[in-house]
Amino acid sequence: MSILIKNAMILGDSGFNKSDVLIENNIIKSIGIINEAADEIIDAKNNVLIPGFVNTHAHVAMTGFKGLLDDVALDDFLDKSGRLDASRTDNGIYNSALLGMYEMINSGITSFIDLYYSEDIIQRAAEKTGIRAYLAWAVLDDEYTTQRNSPIKNAEHFINIDHPDNVVPMIGIQGIYVSSDETYMRAMDISRKYDVMMHTHLSETRKEVYDTVKRYNERPVEHLNKIGFLSDKLIAAHCVWITLNEIKMLARNNVKVSWNSISNAKLASGGNAPVPEMLENNINVSLGTDSSGSNNSLDMFQEMKFSLLSINNERWNPSIVKSMDVFNMATINGYKALNLQGGRIAPGYMADLIIIDKRSVNMIPGNDLVKNIVFSGNPSNVLYVIVNGKILKENGILKNFNPDDFIDADFL
Numbered sequence: 001m002s003i004l005i006k007n008a009m010i011l012g013d014s015g016f017n018k019s020d021v022l023i024e025n026n027i028i029k030s031i032g033i034i035n036e037a038a039d040e041i042i043d044a045k046n047n048v049l050i051p052g053f054v055n056t057h058a059h060v061a062m063t064g065f066k067g068l069l070d071d072v073a074l075d076d077f078l079d080k081s082g083r084l085d086a087s088r089t090d091n092g093i094y095n096s097a098l099l100g101m102y103e104m105i106n107s108g109i110t111s112f113i114d115l116y117y118s119e120d121i122i123q124r125a126a127e128k129t130g131i132r133a134y135l136a137w138a139v140l141d142d143e144y145t146t147q148r149n150s151p152i153k154n155a156e157h158f159i160n161i162d163h164p165d166n167v168v169p170m171i172g173i174q175g176i177y178v179s180s181d182e183t184y185m186r187a188m189d190i191s192r193k194y195d196v197m198m199h200t201h202l203s204e205t206r207k208e209v210y211d212t213v214k215r216y217n218e219r220p221v222e223h224l225n226k227i228g229f230l231s232d233k234l235i236a237a238h239c240v241w242i243t244l245n246e247i248k249m250l251a252r253n254n255v256k257v258s259w260n261s262i263s264n265a266k267l268a269s270g271g272n273a274p275v276p277e278m279l280e281n282n283i284n285v286s287l288g289t290d291s292s293g294s295n296n297s298l299d300m301f302q303e304m305k306f307s308l309l310s311i312n313n314e315r316w317n318p319s320i321v322k323s324m325d326v327f328n329m330a331t332i333n334g335y336k337a338l339n340l341q342g343g344r345i346a347p348g349y350m351a352d353l354i355i356i357d358k359r360s361v362n363m364i365p366g367n368d369l370v371k372n373i374v375f376s377g378n379p380s381n382v383l384y385v386i387v388n389g390k391i392l393k394e395n396g397i398l399k400n401f402n403p404d405d406f407i408d409a410d411f412l
Contacts, residue, residue, distance in 0.1 A: 001025060001389045004038035008049035008355065009369065010345040016369050021049060023351040026389040030347055040391070046359050047383060048369055051343045052110025052352040053300040054334020056258035057199075057237040057288025059116050060125075061093045063100030064411025065293035074205060074267050081293055085117075086146040088412060093118050095409040097125040102401045103298045105131055107379035110352040110387045111334065113235065113258070113288070115172040115199050117147045119158050127164040128400070130392050132352060134338060136172030136199040139187050144178040152186050159194050166388050168196075168338075175201040176220045177208050184229045197233050197338070203246070204238035205269055221246035230255050235337050237288055240264055240273045247274065251281040256337040259329065261307040263290030272314050275307075275321060286334040287326070300330050301377045308374065323374040355384035357396075 003023040009016045010031065020034040065084060069077050104112055111132035114122060119135040126133035137155035145151050159169040173179050173187050191198045203209055203220045212220045221242055224230050232254035239250070239257050250257065259273050278285050287307060289298045304326045312318045332343030335350075342350040356373065358366050360381045366372060385393035392399055 001040075002029075002038040003040045003042065003351075003386065003389070003391070004034060004036065005042045005044050005049060005353075005355070006034075008044035008047055009358070010049045011370070012345065016048070021345060021353075023353075023386070023389060026351055028345065028347055028349050028351045031345065042355070042384060044355050044384075046357075048356040048358050048373075049345060050354055050356065050373070051331040051335070051345065052354050052385065052387065053108045053330045054286060054338070054343075055104060055109045055112040055289050055298065055300060056235060056256075056286040056334050056337055057260055057290055058100070058104075058112050058114050058298065059291035059293070060100035060104075060112065060114050060298070061097045061116050061118065061122055062291035062293045063103065063298070064092060064096035065291065066296055069293040070296070074207075074269075077267060077294070082146070084412065088118075089410060090118070090121055091410045092412045093121045094125055095406065096411045097122040098128065099406055099409075099411070100292065100298055101125055101129040101131050101133075102398055105129060105385050105387075105392050106382065106398055107299045107301060108354040108356075108382045108385060109298065109300055110354065110385060111338065111340075113170070113199055113338075115174075115201075115237070117151070117154065119169070120161065123163065123167050126167050130166060130387055130390050132166050132168075132387055134168045134170055134197070134199075136170035136197075138172040138174050139183060140174040140178040141180050141183055144174075152183070152190070155187070156190055156194075159190065159196060169194075170197045170199055173198065173200040175204070175208065176212055176223070181227050184224065184227060188229055188231075191233050197235060198231075199235050200237065202236040202239055203241045204264070206241050209241045219243065219246060221249055225249045225253070235286075237290075238264065238269075238273065239278075240269050240271055242274065244274075244277060247277050247281050247283065250278075251283050256284045256286065258286050258288040258337070259307060260288040260290045260295075261310050262303055263288075263294040265306070265310065266296075267294055272311050275311055276315065279321075279325070284333050284336050285329055286337045287329045299379060301373070301379065304330050304374045323371045327370050327374055351386060351389060353384075353386045354382055356381050357383050
């Protein structure tokens with residue numbers, strides 16, 4: 001399958017320039033003035049072509065929880081979401097995951113990392129939608145789980161089943177508050193055995209930190225560093241309550257961080273992740289939406305804008321993190337986190353791309369296209385979404401999405 005995108009404004013090292021882009025299968029073959037034949041031709045005149053967004057932390061099967069977990073303190077949130085998790089149906093998980101994936105595609109997200117159980121069911125939804133899905137089966141101590149059978153055995157079984165070409169298995173660890181050292185070590189052994197990435201919640205709340213200090217006389221990052229869990233295979237979500245010493249530990253071990261600013265604010269985590277210090281220490285920071293229970297949307301435009309405004313407001317400095325920084329977090333940093341050659345419009349890079357209509361009323365005038373995308377953009381501006389050489393959104397319309405299919409669907 002080849003796709004020729006004509007007359008697009010593409011972002012290069014010197015800014016935006018008009019160019020054609022030829023895609024073959026799922027790779028950018030060439031850019032410039034191109035007159036080759038292609039299976040599909042898209043005229044992108046007056047439009048912007050950028051890399052697809054990467055959502056590095058989600059619980060997509062919780063999309064059906066939207067509106068059920070609002071206006072409550074974190075302990076109540078965790079208690080209620082735990083009770084909902086314990087009584088879910090396979091259909092509820094599938095329908096929620098499917099709806100969440102369509103929502104992500106609609107907003108230009110082409111890849112995401114998921115942390116949940118029943119990833120085999122979630123995989124079926126990913127295969128149907130075509131989005132690139134990195135699915136981390138959540139493990140925790142047996143005494144805390146609502147899963148049938150051992151979470152570790154479930155995760156290893158999922159890694160070993162067949163996966164479509166748009167799905168990559170991972171192993172997830174729920175968090176230090178429900179996971180012993182033995183669980184962390186067993187998860188790490190599986191990561192090494194099958195060469196898969198790891199994903200976890202880390203230092204999301206002050207309570208998590210204080211409870212860990214009480215238990216181990218060490219903060220969470222300190223303890224995971226001591227037991228040898230930190231590595232370049234780990235993508236850690238949140239990292240709100242970490243010290244400079246812990247930042248340096250993460251940096252030395254090449255741990256990647258997923259910043260989830262909206263979720264942290266909604267759950268009143270009591271602060272923002274120390275992102276400026278992470279960047280100063282060369283930590284790869286990407287963006288995550290978290291779930292629809294703790295965010296209510298899976299929208300990378302919202303995530304970029306809120307992240308930028310929240311950190312700069314907190315630091316009394318409107319430029320300590322810049323618009324290009326968060327744009328890179330939503331794009332190239334996400335690809336780096338997943339060890340993918342993507343996030344740039346260049347030959348040889350993967351062609352997970354989106355086309356944005358810069359003629360939309362909220363995108364005019366186009367004085368600075370990156371700033372427009374970060375500060376003014378929304379999902380309605382996304383005209384095309386291309387993943388793995390396939391068009392998933394065309395002329396502003398999601399392919400294969402019918403809202404009537406979800407009106408009376410089971411989401412729980």
